[in-house]
Amino acid sequence: MLIEVEDDFRSSSDKAYEKIFDMILTGQLKPGEKLIRRKLAEKTGVSTIPVMEALLRLEALGIVESIPYRGSRVVPITKEKVRDWYALREAIECQVMRIITRTLTEDEIADLEKLANKLDAMEQAGDTEGEEFWELHFEMHMIMARKTGHQSLIDSLHRINLFRLLQRAQYSATEHKNQIPKDNHHCLIDALRTRDPLIAEEVMREHIYHSDSMI
Amino acid sequence: MLIEVEDDFRSSSDKAYEKIFDMILTGQLKPGEKLIRRKLAEKTGVSTIPVMEALLRLEALGIVESIPYRGSRVVPITKEKVRDWYALREAIECQVMRIITRTLTEDEIADLEKLANKLDAMEQAGDTEGEEFWELHFEMHMIMARKTGHQSLIDSLHRINLFRLLQRAQYSATEHKNQIPKDNHHCLIDALRTRDPLIAEEVMREHIYHSDSMI
Structure with a gap:
């Protein structure tokens, strides 16, 4: 669901x-x-x-x-509205990375890594159109938000994800598949392992800019 | 109002x-x-x-x-809830600073400076209990959010400010007056004038941590 x-x-x-x-x-x-x-x-x-x-x-x-x-x-989906939500997503997810890179255990990072690897494999196989990919994608990002323990960040990201579902109901992203780097999600895991909030934040920002360029 | x-x-x-x-x-x-x-x-x-x-x-x-x-x-105001909202505020306002430090004109910065100076003077005079201080305070931060042009950031900050009004209805912050630095708001202006998103963001984070320590 x-x-x-x-x-x-x-x-x-x-x-x-x-x-x-x-x-x-x-x-x-x-x-x-x-x-x-x-x-x-x-x-x-x-x-x-x-x-x-x-x-x-x-x-x-x-x-x-x-x-x-x-x-x-x-709500009608306009390009401006999408960019607007991406600006909020960047604010929220960079904050999430800054917080969790200092607090996650090695086991928690290893769990996230499994999700990241699965997502990257699906993206490389071009298998991003079904509900499974989106559920997994939201799950990984929502798990990271929940690890902050801050309900305000969790709620904000949940709302952003709903908007992205609405966007998906209108647009397909298939034409951009070949632009996705092999470590699109794994790079987030590498960033978390540095335990450096500034690096973690910057890698997330790149990750989001990459999606943003696909709008 | x-x-x-x-x-x-x-x-x-x-x-x-x-x-x-x-x-x-x-x-x-x-x-x-x-x-x-x-x-x-x-x-x-x-x-x-x-x-x-x-x-x-x-x-x-x-x-x-x-x-x-x-x-x-x-909503009952708990210490946890306040920290939660501060985490969201940090996410939003750091993003605001990152964006506007690259786009504000010198005239726009000069206008913000007037507000910053007025706020700093009121804080130094201990004149922070009335509605005027809070209106001015929200005005400065909301103007900065509006300058991003992103409705999602504006709405989020507006909601955070409402929560802070609710918090104010319950608690007074008078006992912390002597901890406020003289350039509490002017340092944000100095940060904007560097035109460097990383510096701008870090100064805002310090500004928020300072308020957070007053909870």
């Missing part, structure tokens, strides 16, 4: 949230598309109040936006 | 949002306090649906939280 839903008392709202979220990520609701409460209530099988709650929660995550006097729509 | 409310079609919800927000920031609703929809509807003069909308928006900002099967409460 790409979507993580918190335990919550709002069960109808949860149902609407998951269903609408899924429709957005699978492209059934397209970026820019207007979200009509009554129609969504019919599709999700709940009343309009939980639909409204769900839309507000999706708005808080940044994948739905409200337009004054117009209602809500799926 | 410390709270910025976006233009929106949800006018009753806006009214509830502003009123509840104000009650939290002025300490009429205390951190940890349970938020009862019916009571809040009475106090804000709207029905329970816009109150619910307002609570979801405050939840998205991180100053209200929902507890499974219990409802909502004002």
Whole structure:
């Protein structure tokens, strides 16, 4: 499951949230598309109040936006918006590297290395289109964020990943496959092993710039 | 006004949002306090649906939280939570410095310098308890964030500032006044004038660590 839903008392709202979220990520609701409460209530099988709650929660995550006097729509993906999210991703992930390079144990680094190797192998095989690659990719970056112990960094990165899923629902990155270096993720592991926050941060920044150049 | 409310079609919800927000920031609703929809509807003069909308928006900002099967409460300020937000603040503001040190004009730096000098003078005079100091302080940091042109960084810093207002509603920082260096904010200006992203980032990090040590 790409979507993580918190335990919550709002069960109808949860149902609407998951269903609408899924429709957005699978492209059934397209970026820019207007979200009509009554129609969504019919599709999700709940009343309009939980639909409204769900839309507000999706708005808080940044994948739905409200337009004054117009209602809500799926956030349209513009090049500017993608660059904007990459600037935030750089801020968050560089901070993650700075923190964990001083605190990870050798065993924790070895665990991350397995994920890094698997990701690099999949990228080299051109096997990056399926859900497995994206789940693994987010898992590696989210594990690193969780190791900081800072919920604010974890939540921010989770939100960025959701936006990237939305982006993926619209664009394919296949045309850039040949530009990916063999150690695209392993270089992060090498950086962590230096135990130097400045080096760790710079290698992450390069890693992100590389993805950014693929937009 | 410390709270910025976006233009929106949800006018009753806006009214509830502003009123509840104000009650939290002025300490009429205390951190940890349970938020009862019916009571809040009475106090804000709207029905329970816009109150619910307002609570979801405050939840998205991180100053209200929902507890499974219990409802909502004002986020309690713990030392851990404060450190958590400082980790995010460091990520965002270091990124802001890295970006703007390469792009600001001399005139823009000179404008920031005026704010920095005013803040430093107020800190030296021990004049940091009133709303004026906090408005000026947020203004300087928000101007720097806006100069990046990245909405994601602006929104993140705005949210962090709201959390700091909430923290301020609970704690006073007066006992630390004598620890504040004379160039607490001016050193950021000197860093920007180097035009070196690494130096700019490091000076911001020091600036934040200094505040962090005052928690």
